Amino acid sequence: MRILLVEDDAMIGDAVRTSLRQDGYAVEWVRDGRAAEAALSAEHFDLVLLDLGLPDKDGIAVLQSLRQRKQTIPVIVITARDGVGERIKGLDAGADDYVVKPFDMDELGARIRSALRRSSGHAEPEIEVMGVRLNPATREVTRDGRPVMLSAREYAVVEALMLRPGAILSRAQLEERMYAWGEEVESNTVEVHIHGARRKLGSDFIQNVRGVGYFVPKPGAKT
Template sequence: MRILLAEDDPLLGDGLRAGLRQQGFLVDWVRDGLAAEREIACGNHQAAVLDLGLPLKDGLDVLQSLRRQKINLPVLVLTARDAVPDRIKGLDLGADDYVVKPVDLFELGARLRSLVRRAHGHTQDLLTCGALQINLAARTVTLSGQPVTLSMREFDLLHVLMLNAQRVMSREQLEQQLYSWGYEVESNAVEVHIHHLRKKLQADLIQTVRGVGYTLVAAKDPLCGPVA
């Protein structure tokens, strides 16, 4: 899960990035409001953690600008501003969650997973597509009740495909969700991970739409897709 972290405090930002990475998140970190606004508008992230006291442009102004542009990326406000009017203003301007510093890193991770899955129509950490199940909190996968061992990148790729079940995802879209800044992506990386997933799962579960991309399906199974 690729997220954007907007935090100007270097020690706090480094700690947040390290803690979220340990939970399996891919974290891109910016240190001012203008950079946050620019990166969110690119559409490469599944959620954003937004501090309010950012230089160049205040976090509330960033949030208001994004919502005016109809950018619906889930945004979790993480701030030291704990007054009730500040919380009300942040939520009214379009924040999906509002957390006061300091925050437990595991709680922050859980809140981010919740925001992302709700944005895709899910209500639980357990995603289901036919006989395939993925537990986002435990980062485990089962097929017909049997555990499947995946690498970190294979798990992340399967997660993206399950969130977008029966929707075709291009290689470029998948790369944007799988790799944060600083990673050199080999031209066939997605294809290699798809190949490994097909060997570990049902061969026809991930289908290729020639010239377009890949889609996750569960033939004749109505459970494939968002589950309430």
């Protein structure tokens, strides 16, 4: 999962990025509103963490512009503006959640997982496809009740596919979910991690449409 972090405070930005990367997210960090809009126009992100007091363009203006373009990406506001009026303004502008600084990283992580579940249409905390069960909160994966240890990249691929069973994701789409903007991507990285996931979860779990991409079958589908 790729997250755009928009935060002008160097200490907070570095701490949040480090923590989220340790949790397996690909994080792109920008420090002003104009850079945020450029990133959102050029790249795919699964979620935005948005400060409000930004240089060049205020966070509320960035959020309003995003919603005016009909982009439904989840946005969690992270800000020191703790007044009730400010919270109402942020939520009315289109924020999915509002977190006041200073915040606990474990709580922020839970709010991120909740927003991602809602955006993918999964209200339940766990996802199950073909006997494979994934818990985004704990990042635990089981197959037929037995725990399976996936690498961070393998997990990113499996999570992206399980969130949209039956949908074919291209190699480029999977790379977007594994790497932050500008990170170097090896030419065969997707194939390597899919091979590793298949070895652990079963050769029939992740399927390939040659020249198009990869998918996991919908629950109940014939394979």
